[in-house]
Structures are given as structure tokens and as C-alpha cells.
Amino acid sequence: MTKFVSNLSLILYSSGSGVIGINAVIFGTWVLIFYNQVLGLNPILASLALGIALVVDAISDPLIGAWSDRFRSKWGRRHPFIYSSILPLCVSFYLLFTEPNSxxxxxxxxxxxxxxxxxxxxxxxxxxxxxxxxxxLTKDYDKRNFVNGWAYVAAVVAGTTVTFVMYSYFLTETEEFTGNKAFLNPDGYKYFGLLSGFLIVVFGLISALSTHRFIPYLHKAESQASFSINNFLKELFECFSNRSWLVMLLAGGFYGLNIGITSGTSTYINTYFWEWTPSTISLFPVIAGAATIVGAILAIVITAGREKKNIAVTVFSLGLIIDPLPIWLRLLDGIFFIDFFPLNGTDSLWWIMIIHTSIVDALRAMGFVLVISMIYDIVEDSQINTGRRDEGVFMSGPNLIQKILSGFGIFLLGIVMQLFGFDNTNMSQTEIAQPIRGLVIFQSIIGPILSLAGIFCLLFYNITREKFHRAIDDLGYRDN
Structure with missing residues (x-):
């Protein structure tokens, strides 16, 4: 298949990850603070709704993946699903941020x-x-890094774009919403939802249409491969026999729990811990986004001729050490009564934080580009034993555990926020100082522990470059 697909086609296909970038920004930054602090929804109820939806989503992932593996149509196995999803995504993202009737x-x-x-x-x-x-689209060991590198770039560009526009144009200060209270201006969220919905249509259609002409060359489901729950469960358990997939399931679980307990709190921390205003940090997503793009490209370059796992473990380990440093140093200020970190509102704090954010985001980009590429390589490793290409199951499997535990983490976060006092939506900066400190301490301890557990799991991934090429040869897929 690779000989039919140009690098430009792969880049256009990868641009579809822009939808994922927008989704990540919305749920990682804006939904919780909008419903809790702007609309006044109790944090436990907000987290419960997000957690329930995530668990339902987790269950649907492998079902849809297995269904698409076996789906037969004139548009192939995948494209009918992609086309049917774009409009509901666009409309529902817009409605999410509209003014409620009650x-x-x-x-x-x-x-x-x-x-x-x-x-x-x-x-x-x-x-x-x-x-x-x-x-x-490609069965080349290194070109899969190329695909995922550009996918990460697209996700970052999309997420950075909506975040920059939100900070710079939608969350403007008014007489009612001044300083960091501009984060709570409800009018900005309505336009944010509209922009997000529009960009989702653009990125989704570019990805789908750019690959449509390759449908005749893609793998086709066998006529007898009809979907049923019994067959799905049987084949799912067969997939569990693949050690590398089990490793990714466990690593994804720890990552999901970590995401759950940090989901949506970055705006709380920016607003109440660092005391930023939207205009002050409007350049953060742009500069950090550029660093992330550099990280994704570095993943492609550095991994050429090397083992993906070794580099992924290295960059995740560096990120584990560097990521929590600013918060740890700031927390030490209150313990030893010495300024370990610049005061809020100073230029030095701004520069340190933008450099720190850029480094962490670049490392994270390198790691996740390689992790997705490592999951790609499991497809042929498993096909040697099962005779099936289960891309849908393998791409969705780690999401199953990750999202279930992330849903639990989100609900746990709601309880923690309730205990710390975030059910009061009218606190002054002084009154919210203690709740935000408690939240930051909680996350700065639990987060690194879960990250370390995920890194440890990756050590047991066992698909090397040599093993991958052997599988490609045995299956007759060698492109070169």
C-alpha cells in the first residue's frame, strides 16, 4: 500500500487529528470550569456527568473498532463511520457552550x-x-512515526488555534469581568463552541476526502467476518495473548487515571494559583504549540534507525522529572518562607513558565508520537498468530481501560474539589487560595506516581525493529 500513498497524502490524512486536538483542549481545559464556575453546576455533578460519558465511550470504543474491522461497503471498512460522525460532532460541540434554558x-x-x-x-x-x-496506509517501521508525528502536529495546531483565539478574542475583559475573572465571561464560550464546531468539519473532511481514493487498495473484510458480540469477545481475548498489547493496556490505564484527576483543572490553576489573566497567557499556547511541533518532528528524526520503545521511555522519564518542578518549588515557598520561585505577576515567572511549558510539551509530543506508532506495530505482530488484521480493536483497546479509569479519576476529582470547597462559585482570590493549594498538592503527588507506573509498563513492550521487519516479511507486506 505504501507505494500508492505519497507523503502529502499521509500528511492530509494525519490532519484529521486536528479534531482530537480540539476535543482534548475542550475537555482538558474548558468544560469543567464553564459548567462549574460560570454556570454554577456542583463539581461532583459535573464530574459525574463527564465520568459516566467517558465510561460509556470506553465501552463503545472496542465495539466500534471491531465493527469497522468487519464492515463491508462500497466505501470500504472505515470511511462510512468517519463521514457519519462529522456533523453530530460539530453541532454537539456548539450546543455544549450555549446559554442554558435553566x-x-x-x-x-x-x-x-x-x-x-x-x-x-x-x-x-x-x-x-x-x-x-x-x-x-503504510507498513514501514519509520514512516509510521512520520504519520503519527504529523498527526500530533495537526492536533497541536488545532488545539493551539482555538486556545489562542479564546484567550485573545473571546475572553476579553469587561466592566463585569475584569482581571482573571475574564475567564468566567459566558459570552466567550458561545463563540468558542462555534469556532470549534466549524474547525471539526474542516479537519474531518480533509482527512476523509484525502484518503477516499485509496479505498480500492485498502484491506477488505472477509465475507464471513460478520460482527457479533460472541465473536468479538472471543477475538478480544485472543488479542489479550499479545504481550505488547497487554503492556499498552496497562500503561493506558495509568495514563487514563492520571488524565482523569487532572482533567479540566489547568484553567483553575492558571486563574487561581498562578493568577494569570487571559491576555497575559494568550501567547502560551502558541509558543508551547510550536515547541510541541518541534517535539513531534524530533520524534520522527531521532527514531530513524533506532528502537521506538527506548526513546519513548527516555522522553517520558525526562518529562516526569521536569513537569512538576514549578509547582513543587512554589509549594516550598510556603513551607520554608523562602522564595524558591518568582512571585506571581513578575516577568521572570512568565518567562520561566513559557520555557518550562515548551520543554514539557515537546517531550510529551515525542513520547506520544512513538506510543501510537508502537500500537500500529502490534497489528502485524498479532496477525502472525491470528491471521486477522484487527486495527480497530488494537487502536481502541488501550482506550477502553484508559477511559474507564479516566472516568473514575474525573469522578474522584469532583469529590476532591467538593472537599476542598469548589462548590462555592463566588469566592474571592483570598478565599480560594486554600482550596486551590489543596488541589495542587493532591495533583502534584498523585500525578507523578501514576506517570511512573505507566513508564514502568512500557519497559515490557517487546516488539523490536527486527521483530517487526520479520513479521512484515512473513506476511508478504515488504514495501521495499
Whole structure:
């Protein structure tokens, strides 16, 4: 297949990850603070809605993946799913940030839950089949890093774009919302939802249309490979016999739990811990996004001729050490009464934080580009034993554990925020100082522990460059 697909086609295909970048920014930064601090939804109810939706999403991932593996149509196995998901994603992201008809707790809870369920399931219909195209489009060990590197770039560009526009143009200060209170201006969120929905259509269609002409050359489901729950469960358990996939499941679980307990709190920390205003940090996503693009490209370059696992473990380990340093140093200020870190509002703090964020994001980009590429390589490793190409199952499998534990983590976060006092949405900067300190301490301890556990799991991934090439030769896929 590789001989038919140019680098430009692979880049256009990878641009579809822009949808994932926008989704990550929305749920990682804006949804929780919008529903809790702007609309006044209790943090436990907000986290419960997000957690339920994520668990439902986790269950749907492998089901949709297995279904698309066996789907037969004139548009192939994957494209019908991708096309059908784009419009629901666009509309539901816009509605998520519209002004509610009622501010009652029950109405806000059900609006959040229903819309997030639609978004999560639509995203599964989009991303699992779309991501499953990757191992089909190229079976070259290093070119898979190329595909995932550009996918990460697209995700960053999309996420950076909506974040920069949000900070610079939508969250403007008014007479009512001054200083860091500009984060709570509800008008900005409506336009944010509209922009996000529009860009999702653009990125989604570019990815789908750019690969449409390759449908005749893609793998086709066998006529007898009809989907059923019994066959799905049987084949899923067969996949569990693959050691490298089990490793990715466990690593994804620790990562998911970590994401869950940190999801949506970055804006709280920026607003109340570092005391930034939107205009002050409007350049953060742009500069950090550029660093992330550099990291994704470095992953492609550095890994050429080397083992993916070794480099992934190295960069994740560096990130584990560097990521929590600013918060740890700031927390030490209150213990030893010595300034280990620049004071809020100073230029030196801004420069240190932008450099720190850029380094961490670049390392994270390198790591995740390689991790997705490592999952690609499991497809042929398993096919040697099962005779099947289960891209959909393998791309969705780690998400199953990751999202279930992430859903639990989000619910746990809601309980923690309730205990720390975030159910009060009208606190002054002085009153919120203690709750935000408690939240930061909690995350700065639990986060590194979970990250370390995930890195440890990656050490047991056993697909080397040599083993991969042997599988490609045995299956008759050698492109060169």
C-alpha cells in the first residue's frame, strides 16, 4: 500500500487529528470550569456527568473498532463511520457552550451528560476507524512515526488555534469581568463552541476526502467476518495473548487515571494559583504549540534507525522529572518562607513558565508520537498468530481501560474539589487560595506516581525493529 500513498497524502490524512486536538483542549481545559464556575453546576455533578460519558465511550470504543474491522461497503471498512460522525460532532460541540434554558442543577447536569455522550460516541465513530487507517496506509517501521508525528502536529495546531483565539478574542475583559475573572465571561464560550464546531468539519473532511481514493487498495473484510458480540469477545481475548498489547493496556490505564484527576483543572490553576489573566497567557499556547511541533518532528528524526520503545521511555522519564518542578518549588515557598520561585505577576515567572511549558510539551509530543506508532506495530505482530488484521480493536483497546479509569479519576476529582470547597462559585482570590493549594498538592503527588507506573509498563513492550521487519516479511507486506 505504501507505494500508492505519497507523503502529502499521509500528511492530509494525519490532519484529521486536528479534531482530537480540539476535543482534548475542550475537555482538558474548558468544560469543567464553564459548567462549574460560570454556570454554577456542583463539581461532583459535573464530574459525574463527564465520568459516566467517558465510561460509556470506553465501552463503545472496542465495539466500534471491531465493527469497522468487519464492515463491508462500497466505501470500504472505515470511511462510512468517519463521514457519519462529522456533523453530530460539530453541532454537539456548539450546543455544549450555549446559554442554558435553566440554571437548575438537574437541568445543567442532564444537558452536560447528554451532549457529552453524543460527543464521545460520535468521536468514537470518527477516530477509531480513522486511526485504524494508519497501519493500512503504510507498513514501514519509520514512516509510521512520520504519520503519527504529523498527526500530533495537526492536533497541536488545532488545539493551539482555538486556545489562542479564546484567550485573545473571546475572553476579553469587561466592566463585569475584569482581571482573571475574564475567564468566567459566558459570552466567550458561545463563540468558542462555534469556532470549534466549524474547525471539526474542516479537519474531518480533509482527512476523509484525502484518503477516499485509496479505498480500492485498502484491506477488505472477509465475507464471513460478520460482527457479533460472541465473536468479538472471543477475538478480544485472543488479542489479550499479545504481550505488547497487554503492556499498552496497562500503561493506558495509568495514563487514563492520571488524565482523569487532572482533567479540566489547568484553567483553575492558571486563574487561581498562578493568577494569570487571559491576555497575559494568550501567547502560551502558541509558543508551547510550536515547541510541541518541534517535539513531534524530533520524534520522527531521532527514531530513524533506532528502537521506538527506548526513546519513548527516555522522553517520558525526562518529562516526569521536569513537569512538576514549578509547582513543587512554589509549594516550598510556603513551607520554608523562602522564595524558591518568582512571585506571581513578575516577568521572570512568565518567562520561566513559557520555557518550562515548551520543554514539557515537546517531550510529551515525542513520547506520544512513538506510543501510537508502537500500537500500529502490534497489528502485524498479532496477525502472525491470528491471521486477522484487527486495527480497530488494537487502536481502541488501550482506550477502553484508559477511559474507564479516566472516568473514575474525573469522578474522584469532583469529590476532591467538593472537599476542598469548589462548590462555592463566588469566592474571592483570598478565599480560594486554600482550596486551590489543596488541589495542587493532591495533583502534584498523585500525578507523578501514576506517570511512573505507566513508564514502568512500557519497559515490557517487546516488539523490536527486527521483530517487526520479520513479521512484515512473513506476511508478504515488504514495501521495499
Amino acid at each position: 440554571y437548575s442543577q438537574s437541568y445543567l447536569f442532564w444537558k452536560l451528560l447528554i451532549l457529552v455522550l453524543i460527543i464521545r460516541i460520535s468521536l468514537t465513530f470518527y477516530e477509531i476507524p480513522r486511526a485504524s487507517l494508519g497501519p493500512e
